[in-house]
Amino acid sequence: MSGVEGAVAALKAGELLILPTETVYGLAADAGNAEAVAKIFEAKGRPRFNPLISHVADAVAAERIAVFDEAARKLAAAFWPGPLTIVAPCRDTIAVSDLARAGLDSIAVRVPCHAGARAVLDAFGGPVVAPSANRSGRPSPTTFADAMEETGDSASAALDGGPCAVGVESTVVSVLDGRVSLLRPGSVTREEIEALVGPLDGAGEGHRSPGRLTRHYAPSSPVRLEAMSAADGEIFLGFGQGQGETRWSLSPSGDVREAAANLFRLLREADRERPSAIAVAPIPIDGLGEAINDRLRRAAGFVG
Numbered sequence: 001m002s003g004v005e006g007a008v009a010a011l012k013a014g015e016l017l018i019l020p021t022e023t024v025y026g027l028a029a030d031a032g033n034a035e036a037v038a039k040i041f042e043a044k045g046r047p048r049f050n051p052l053i054s055h056v057a058d059a060v061a062a063e064r065i066a067v068f069d070e071a072a073r074k075l076a077a078a079f080w081p082g083p084l085t086i087v088a089p090c091r092d093t094i095a096v097s098d099l100a101r102a103g104l105d106s107i108a109v110r111v112p113c114h115a116g117a118r119a120v121l122d123a124f125g126g127p128v129v130a131p132s133a134n135r136s137g138r139p140s141p142t143t144f145a146d147a148m149e150e151t152g153d154s155a156s157a158a159l160d161g162g163p164c165a166v167g168v169e170s171t172v173v174s175v176l177d178g179r180v181s182l183l184r185p186g187s188v189t190r191e192e193i194e195a196l197v198g199p200l201d202g203a204g205e206g207h208r209s210p211g212r213l214t215r216h217y218a219p220s221s222p223v224r225l226e227a228m229s230a231a232d233g234e235i236f237l238g239f240g241q242g243q244g245e246t247r248w249s250l251s252p253s254g255d256v257r258e259a260a261a262n263l264f265r266l267l268r269e270a271d272r273e274r275p276s277a278i279a280v281a282p283i284p285i286d287g288l289g290e291a292i293n294d295r296l297r298r299a300a301g302f303v304g
């Protein structure tokens with residue numbers, strides 16, 4: 001198998017891929033496969049479920065998953081393929097897992113210009129999520145060797161695309177409710193963006209600091225943690241064998257990866273039923289369990 005074929009086979013099999021882009025190396029997975037996406041958070045260590053960027057082959061593919069207004073279209077036409085990420089409302093018919101979006105109604109999309117990344121995206125045909133391939137708290141890798149050293153062990157394929165030409169992560173702009181905000185500065189500059197779409201809206205920029213880049217999804221129903229069963233009117237999200245209804249189980253077999261993959265979807269579905277509360281079974285605190293517990297504590301209102 002050639003490098004690109006092997007890369008695509010790994011994505012199709014739900015495995016991780018070290019993917020070169022013009023900005024930094026990414027640790028990539030099939031965006032539609034929540035269990036594959038869970039592996040990314042696991043591989044990065046000290047996992048937190050941040051929303052990920054969906055990489056696609058072109059602007060047409062981007063508009064299949066995101067709703068673009070006039071300003072978003074102008075930005076895409078001017079800077080794609082290239083190091084700009086656009087956050088826009090996601091489509092209802094979305095092919096990207098809830099986990100990849102951290103349960104949000106918006107989605108981040110980008111069309112990279114690196115030839116290796118483009119070959120993979122063309123051949124794979126669907127959206128590919130890829131955060132930077134570093135382990136948590138470490139700098140983003142910009143060479144193949146650095147990427148391999150960081151998270152190569154967790155990937156079943158790796159594409160050597162040479163050193164990254166840009167070397168810093170893509171510029172992230174949100175285009176939501178008719179407002180354009182700069183969420184993360186990058187090599188596409190504020191001036192270049194403003195020349196195209198006019199003055200940026202400063203309001204979104206307060207969210208720029210790490211971890212506060214965006215408001216995370218919170219259910220409108222109260223969330224009760226460490227529950228052993230449902231009280232009257234509650235929905236019980238179980239974990240492990242014999243814990244509540246299978247339909248509402250985060251993982252019937254007690255597997256944290258499966259629980260991560262189901263978390264945001266089940267919170268959403270439970271919320272829609274308007275229960276008196278969503279009661280959630282205790283989840284182990286190690287490995288991916290740390291991220292699950294972090295999200296659950298936030299959903300329950302314990303952390304801002």
Ligand code: TXA
Pocket residue numbers: 021023024025026027050051052053085087104106107108130131132133168169170172174183184213214
């Ligand atoms: O250059 C890049 O963008 C690299 C390469 C691999 O493409 N990827 C990258 O991904 O830097 P990551 O996951 O490290 O950064 C994604 C950024 C985060 O700051 C995240 O909060 C933001 O994009 N983001 C993703 N979805 C978002 C959303 N729906 N709303 C607001 N911010 C979002």
Ligand code: MG
Pocket residue numbers: 131132140
């Ligand atoms: Mg990163």
